[in-house]
Amino acid sequence: MSKVTKGWDDEEVLAALQQALRAQRAVPPEFIEAGKNAFAWHNIDAELAQLTYDSTLDSGLELSLRAEAASIRALTFTSRHLTIELEVAQDSLLGQIIPAQPATIKIQPREDAETSLATDEIGCFSIQPIPAGQFRIHCHTAAGVDALTGWIAL
Amino acid sequence: MRDDPSVIALVARVVDGDQEAWNELVERYAPLVWSICVRYQLSRQDTDDVGQSVWLLLIEQIGKLREPAALPGWLATTTRRECLRILRAGRRYDHEGLPPDDQLPPDPLAPMIEQEIIVAERNAALRAAFAELPQPCRELLSMLMSDPSPGYAEISARLGMAVGSIGPTRARCLERLRRSPHLVAVLGDQTGDDIEVKEPRGEQGD
Numbered sequence: 001m002s003k004v005t006k007g008w009d010d011e012e013v014l015a016a017l018q019q020a021l022r023a024q025r026a027v028p029p030e031f032i033e034a035g036k037n038a039f040a041w042h043n044i045d046a047e048l049a050q051l052t053y054d055s056t057l058d059s060g061l062e063l064s065l066r067a068e069a070a071s072i073r074a075l076t077f078t079s080r081h082l083t084i085e086l087e088v089a090q091d092s093l094l095g096q097i098i099p100a101q102p103a104t105i106k107i108q109p110r111e112d113a114e115t116s117l118a119t120d121e122i123g124c125f126s127i128q129p130i131p132a133g134q135f136r137i138h139c140h141t142a143a144g145v146d147a148l149t150g151w152i153a154l
Numbered sequence: 155m156r157d158d159p160s161v162i163a164l165v166a167r168v169v170d171g172d173q174e175a176w177n178e179l180v181e182r183y184a185p186l187v188w189s190i191c192v193r194y195q196l197s198r199q200d201t202d203d204v205g206q207s208v209w210l211l212l213i214e215q216i217g218k219l220r221e222p223a224a225l226p227g228w229l230a231t232t233t234r235r236e237c238l239r240i241l242r243a244g245r246r247y248d249h250e251g252l253p254p255d256d257q258l259p260p261d262p263l264a265p266m267i268e269q270e271i272i273v274a275e276r277n278a279a280l281r282a283a284f285a286e287l288p289q290p291c292r293e294l295l296s297m298l299m300s301d302p303s304p305g306y307a308e309i310s311a312r313l314g315m316a317v318g319s320i321g322p323t324r325a326r327c328l329e330r331l332r333r334s335p336h337l338v339a340v341l342g343d344q345t346g347d348d349i350e351v352k353e354p355r356g357e358q359g360d
Contacts, residue, residue: 010328017284017331018299020277027188031205035180035187038209039173048214134203150210151203 041148047079049139049147073154077137079147084139088154093130097123097139106138107131110151114138130154159339160282165222168213179225180209182282186226186274187233193263193270194237204236226271234267275340283334291327298324 008016041048053076073088083098097103100122108114109131119125137149161182167175187208191201211232219225238261284292290313297309310317331337
């Protein structure tokens with residue numbers, strides 16, 4: 001059978017319903033919960049800061065670069081009003097907000113409590129130690145602009 | 155395929171800031187996002203990342219969707235792009251960095267997207283229709299669908315229903331399900347929109 005119409009017989013409709021309910025049960029509740037939580041970003045001023053540059057994706061050498069911890073990793077996230085530049089230093093993650101301005105930086109690890117720090121007058125900050133797992137950066141400037149990066153793993 | 159008007163209404167409510175509508179939308183389409191990740195054989199962690207990106211992008215862009223009825227297609231395409239990003243980069247980053255769809259190298263799984271959308275819409279309509287059935291119908295059908303299925307004698311005992319009336323009740327409940335506006339919207343009316351549901355392409359049954 002490759003076609004169904006409204007004229008399903010009872011067995012077909014029951015089998016289809018069974019499949020539909022099974023497809024729903026296959027999805028872990030946490031996956032759905034995380035989706036619901038995304039609503040928190042509705043209509044608030046936070047802008048999604050999109051990854052616009054990643055040094056490891058900049059050349060065909062990404063595999064070898066990733067293997068060499070010594071390589072400097074640089075990432076740039078851009079939202080409508082802000083650019084967040086990150087650079088992985090030896091034991092810290094250095095960042096700057098552009099245009100230069102003071103801001104509060106929140107580091108939101110996927111599996112840990114968030115921490116926050118203040119940038120200096122020109123928007124520079126340093127995160128120490130480098131987050132081990134995945135995290136996002138939420139930036140709130142003194143002027144009231146909010147930006148949130150996607151998940152980052154270094 | 156018809157557009158389900160309930161989806162258009164949900165989108166409008168989300169745009170107005172209705173968290174309940176958003177929850178419904180996520181519940182309705184999480185299986186679609188999930189099943190596409192399964193097709194791409196993503197790890198659980200990568201699947202979570204794809205989900206996260208997809209929902210964040212949706213909540214950000216839902217007010218700009220030109221055609222709310224096209225939401226399933228938007229979700230499927232976005233999910234696929236996120237899956238590809240993760241597979242290419244070995245890890246996921248953000249939703250930038252991939253060329254437009256038409257510049258992507260051929261993806262052997264691309265044709266399954268349409269299929270997944272159709273199946274997801276049909277499944278969502280079936281679940282919505284089922285949820286609106288009267289409680290006794292839902293109980294009976296649930297028991298009939300459970301695996302292993304209890305015999306009529308056990309169903310009769312558990313639901314306090316005469317064995318002889320199980321068959322006719324089942325038929326009435328299924329008829330009611332079939333006539334649900336949700337199913338009519340997705341499956342088409344009697345004028346005969348046919349929808350392919352089974353997997354193998356190039357194989358025409360009936």
